[in-house]
Amino acid sequence: MQFAFDSMLGLGLLACAAGVFWSRDLFRSVVMFIAFGLLLALTWVRLEAPDLALAEAAIGAGLTGVLLLDAIGHLRQHKEHSPRNHWLLPLLCCIALALLLILSLNARPEASISLPELVAESLPESGVEHPITAVLLNFRSYDTLLEIAVLLVAAVVAMALNDGLAATARTSAEQSSRDPVLAGFTSRLAPVILLIAVYVLWAGSYMPGGAFQGGAILAAGLVLLKLADFHIERYAESLLRLGLALGFLVFLAVATSVMIGGRPFLTYPEAFAGQFILFIEAVLTFSIGLILFSLFNQSPGQEVPHDN
Amino acid sequence: MNLIPLLLVIPLAWALLSLLLPRLPLGLLALAGIVLQLGTAAMLWNDVQIHGASRYAIGDWVAPLGITLVADGLTVTLLAMTALIAVVCAFYAIFYLRAYEKERRYFWPLFWFLLAALNGIWLAGDLFNLYVGLELVTLAAVGMVTLSGERHALAAGLRYLYAALLGSLAYLLGVALLYGAYGTLDLGQLSSLLEANLITQLALALMTFGLLMKTAVFPLHSWLPPAHGGALAPVSAILSALVVKSSFYILARIWMDAGNALMPVSAAQLLGALGALAIIWGGWQAFRQSEIKMLVAYSTVAQLGYLMLLFPLAIGQSQQSAILAWQGTMLHLLSHGFAKAAMFLAVGTLVLAVGKKRVVDMAGISAKMPLALFAFGLASVSLMGLPPSGGFNAKWLLMQSAIQSGQWHWVAVLLAGSLITASYVFRVFSVSFQKDADPQIRPTHPALDLSALLLAAIAIALGFGAAIPVELLTLPEEML
Numbered sequence: 078m079q080f081a082f083d084s085m086l087g088l089g090l091l092a093c094a095a096g097v098f099w100s101r102d103l104f105r106s107v108v109m110f111i112a113f114g115l116l117l118a119l120t121w122v123r124l125e126a127p128d129l130a131l132a133e134a135a136i137g138a139g140l141t142g143v144l145l146l147d148a149i150g151h152l153r154q155h156k157e158h159s160p161r162n163h164w165l166l167p168l169l170c171c172i173a174l175a176l177l178l179i180l181s182l183n184a185r186p187e188a189s190i191s192l193p194e195l196v197a198e199s200l201p202e203s204g205v206e207h208p209i210t211a212v213l214l215n216f217r218s219y220d221t222l223l224e225i226a227v228l229l230v231a232a233v234v235a236m237a238l239n240d241g242l243a244a245t246a247r248t249s250a251e252q253s254s255r256d257p258v259l260a261g262f263t264s265r266l267a268p269v270i271l272l273i274a275v276y277v278l279w280a281g282s283y284m285p286g287g288a289f290q291g292g293a294i295l296a297a298g299l300v301l302l303k304l305a306d307f308h309i310e311r312y313a314e315s316l317l318r319l320g321l322a323l324g325f326l327v328f329l330a331v332a333t334s335v336m337i338g339g340r341p342f343l344t345y346p347e348a349f350a351g352q353f354i355l356f357i358e359a360v361l362t363f364s365i366g367l368i369l370f371s372l373f374n375q376s377p378g379q380e381v382p383h384d385n
Numbered sequence: 386m387n388l389i390p391l392l393l394v395i396p397l398a399w400a401l402l403s404l405l406l407p408r409l410p411l412g413l414l415a416l417a418g419i420v421l422q423l424g425t426a427a428m429l430w431n432d433v434q435i436h437g438a439s440r441y442a443i444g445d446w447v448a449p450l451g452i453t454l455v456a457d458g459l460t461v462t463l464l465a466m467t468a469l470i471a472v473v474c475a476f477y478a479i480f481y482l483r484a485y486e487k488e489r490r491y492f493w494p495l496f497w498f499l500l501a502a503l504n505g506i507w508l509a510g511d512l513f514n515l516y517v518g519l520e521l522v523t524l525a526a527v528g529m530v531t532l533s534g535e536r537h538a539l540a541a542g543l544r545y546l547y548a549a550l551l552g553s554l555a556y557l558l559g560v561a562l563l564y565g566a567y568g569t570l571d572l573g574q575l576s577s578l579l580e581a582n583l584i585t586q587l588a589l590a591l592m593t594f595g596l597l598m599k600t601a602v603f604p605l606h607s608w609l610p611p612a613h614g615g616a617l618a619p620v621s622a623i624l625s626a627l628v629v630k631s632s633f634y635i636l637a638r639i640w641m642d643a644g645n646a647l648m649p650v651s652a653a654q655l656l657g658a659l660g661a662l663a664i665i666w667g668g669w670q671a672f673r674q675s676e677i678k679m680l681v682a683y684s685t686v687a688q689l690g691y692l693m694l695l696f697p698l699a700i701g702q703s704q705q706s707a708i709l710a711w712q713g714t715m716l717h718l719l720s721h722g723f724a725k726a727a728m729f730l731a732v733g734t735l736v737l738a739v740g741k742k743r744v745v746d747m748a749g750i751s752a753k754m755p756l757a758l759f760a761f762g763l764a765s766v767s768l769m770g771l772p773p774s775g776g777f778n779a780k781w782l783l784m785q786s787a788i789q790s791g792q793w794h795w796v797a798v799l800l801a802g803s804l805i806t807a808s809y810v811f812r813v814f815s816v817s818f819q820k821d822a823d824p825q826i827r828p829t830h831p832a833l834d835l836s837a838l839l840l841a842a843i844a845i846a847l848g849f850g851a852a853i854p855v856e857l858l859t860l861p862e863e864m865l
Contacts, residue, residue: 218443223502233404233495238539
């Protein structure tokens, strides 16, 4: 039974991937891509990686899908999509790589170091009970710090590009009128989404969840609000910037301030590690949500500049 | 207090400052920050010279559970180079960006994130951490390329992003395979664990492909010229001098630290052959370009080829030849960094003054802008490998290594490379020294010339003081 389910999942993934590549219509490609993301999330569940499944569903399928749909909206106005002709070489490369991967994974040597065991041993000192949160926010928190920087840079680049385009085009959001059904629905849904985001964040310390997943859910709520024409982005730009950078700012400040007590960079005081992590995660959730939303929000409106 | 984390904290803090307080005089602020970073890098250099390499466990978690940073001779040399080039580029940018009101707001945050990521890569001792560093470098670099918002810049930036992402994914897949097989991401631990089997070789091949893509090694170079040639002058300088070196550094670290015994000699020779083709193809393309910045950008493609000679000269050869190759390659990396940054800054000043981009537009410029052209000339001396310059010493070391290992074909490549470099550099000189032309120029700030001259002078000075960095650059396995 499980084998049948897994093979269906695998075949479904392949079919969706093929659909993304070969459909003539870009819209259909994007829908296939979103379906691919959802199936991939299911695959992660089957592989017993619920954290990845949450992230994949929220970011891979959800937000990326919204961004891609938005991008199509802009492309439509300009030129017809021409289906790609050079797919043979990439396809052959992919097949060859897949075969090599299968062969090499079959002959995989037994790892001499077992990191999961080390993580389990050190878990009591980490301040949290969920091993993945412990790795992300404590054992390898330096990676996470830099990942947040990557997200922040993405938002900064989007802002810079948006400023560049602002001179030639402006969103046509002014003209659209609010859809009463969507607006009513969204205004009731928004608090629930916020609640779920906070719950996922809180749950992260003892079960799958955490800042990234919570942030992605928060961003989804903001996107929905924006689509329903609630203009939450119309706050002072400097305030928005502070919101985007707040997570990174707090993380860096905590990471650095512990050095004053003579501890190495990013070492939480052991007795308070749990509180420190929860605090950092809370601001990170807020900033990640804003950053992901701003990537959507920064994309130009319905009119793109005509470059001559 | 340990200096290593400061080299990450300073640029990250300054990135936040420039992002959150755009009203401050960001240029002056940047200059202060970068001088601080230069001082820290110099102190760390001194530390390593006296006490030897050191490790730093972030969060007090030791590898493989945590992430360990490594500061050895090569690391501190690159940290110092980064800070030096950055301080001059920042100085240049203050004056250059006066004409770019809009770009200036985002230049400084991206500049600082880029510096933080570069420092992070030089210090990293962990394969996944290197991946995160590469992502940060790439995204900040792409953002800087697209700063102007012009169509050609956006196209170049997008192309750069796609190429870099493909490279990142290939690298990440390799990292995942190695982690699956050995259970650790720490480069130092992996070096004693790696065995010759299919999964290891596939992983190393994937990582090599990804890093070659990011380093723009022939034939994966086509994204580089439009990105480096189309960006603002200080951005081009930083990209060509530092950013492409970061992925090469990882490649060299992986092969020399961990995979030395695993890489087949034929693969090493193949990488060398790619380098040789890059030298010839890049040089030829540089010669053919009509725009002067594109000429310099293709010159980067060619110069990156020399770095690839490390592999055939060091792998499967005698210890002595390997050491010479390692020192020569890293000295080339340094001197090309300074020379190319100087060249991009000088050319940026010329283009700013003339207001046109083509090589032929520079006719007669020598009489009007002697200092910028002089800086260009000094940088060319190092790129061509003429004595006295860092470029000459680097090629001399590489040549000695080739002779010692009896690989005369690489000697021929080195000599041919210098000739090709001379041909495209002299094309610029022959145009700019035309007597009958009288170009109309806008006056530029003398600080622009000064910055280019300073960097070019360092490239030349490496011809006299090469012993100082070279002493630190012994083979990595001897130090750890």
